[in-house]
Amino acid sequence: MAKTETEFGKVGKRGTFVIPAGLRRRYRLEEGSLVAVESREEGILLRPAMALPVEIYSPERRAELLLANAVDEADRAWAEEQVRALGLDPAKFAPKARKRR
Secondary structure: OOOOOOOOOEEOHHHOEEOOHHHHHHOOOOOOOOEEEEEEOOEEEEEEOOOOOOOOOOHHHHHHHHHHOOOOHHHHHHHHHHHHHOOOOHHHHOOOOOOOO
């Protein structure tokens, strides 16, 4: 089990909490860093967190991915059906010819 250290912070106006400088350095917390706050039976747990961007796929991009990842004829037929359900023509997303070396 990891060694625990006890340090004290202070709650300010509007619930702001000051994390001691040593802990901020140790966990690389800077102004604007994202922190997960969890309610636990024994108290509040603060953990460094990160947010990753999420790509929202357009129907065209979904069609490209569905068709490009088909592994056999049956899978290709299923992918084409899904693309048609998106209101798109699978023929417009023909795979690009690969360059031979």
